[in-house]
Amino acid sequence: MIRVLVVDDEALVRGGFTHILNTAEDIEVVAAVPGGEAVRTVREANPDVVLLDIRMPDVDGLTVLAELRRMADPPVVAMLTTFDADEYVATALRSGAAGFLLKDTDPEQLPHLVRALAKGGTVLSSKVTRTVVDGYLDKDVREPAVHLADRLTGRERDVLVLMAEGLANTDIGERMHLSTGTVKGHVSAIFSKLRVSSRVQAALIAERAGLLASPRDQDAT
Structure with missing residues (x-):
């Protein structure tokens, strides 16, 4: 509950x-x-x-x-x-x-x-x-979002999209058939490459880079 x-x-x-x-x-x-x-x-x-x-x-x-x-x-x-x-x-x-x-x-x-x-x-x-x-993104991560996203591997981009859709690490692991530890490793790499410190920042960059399927009135990201 x-x-x-x-x-x-x-x-x-x-x-x-x-x-x-x-x-x-x-x-x-x-x-x-x-x-x-x-x-x-x-x-x-x-x-x-x-x-x-x-x-x-x-x-x-x-x-x-x-x-x-x-x-x-x-x-x-x-x-x-x-x-x-x-x-x-x-x-x-x-x-x-x-x-x-x-x-x-x-x-x-x-x-x-x-x-x-x-x-x-x-x-x-x-x-x-x-x-x-x-206003939310720190000045050192205001590079064009597409350029930032290009730093990620294909697997990391897939993890980022699922993070932006609101999935927790365990759910991402189930969706991608990965262990939770492996997902945590990908999340850590994503934070490092995007130079962010939270899932919110990462999700905003994913949105700006056009990685999310389509806008909705309310999105769980």
């Missing part, structure tokens, strides 16, 4: 996400609270995944994210936002968020995205603007 905490200042949003996610047999929303109660609730409820509003009147979502990331065993955190061009998105990703969801995410996709997060994947909206992408 995937334990989820929803943090949002609007009761309607909290109720909507709770209702949608609780319809999935393998997902349980253990609490839905405003921002001021987020850190305490994480300590008490021990969720696997936190869906955290990036803008709240009582406490800044980035402040909550920073506190959660300092925990000894922090949950996976994805930011919630209304705006695909939210200027805080790049900062959130750089601060350790596993991605972000638009609040108008297709209800049918939401459980799939939460599962991807729980398994170690990342979730990014395909509506991420060029401004957000460029």
Whole structure:
């Protein structure tokens, strides 16, 4: 069972996400609270995944994210936002968020995205603007994405695509008939060749290089 905490200042949003996610047999929303109660609730409820509003009147979502990331065993955190061009998105990703969801995410996709997060994947909206992408990527990896991707072997490119689709290492291994250790080796090589430090950065480069099949309103990457 995937334990989820929803943090949002609007009761309607909290109720909507709770209702949608609780319809999935393998997902349980253990609490839905405003921002001021987020850190305490994480300590008490021990969720696997936190869906955290990036803008709240009582406490800044980035402040909550920073506190959660300092925990000894922090949950996976994805930011919630209304705006695909939210200027805080790049900062959130750089601060350790596993991605972000638009609040108008297709209800049918939401459980799939939460599962991807729980398994170690990342979730990014395909509506991420060029401004957000460029702002997130460090200056030393702003080379043309195609040039960066050309550094990879064919096998590494295949692994990168599956990473960008939201698959964790174990799932990639099953899909490609490789051991988890071998997949970890490929991921390490991908990070080194692309000069990135996270799956999010690698996924953004894959998107910019045109390695992903087709854009969707919400993609588990």
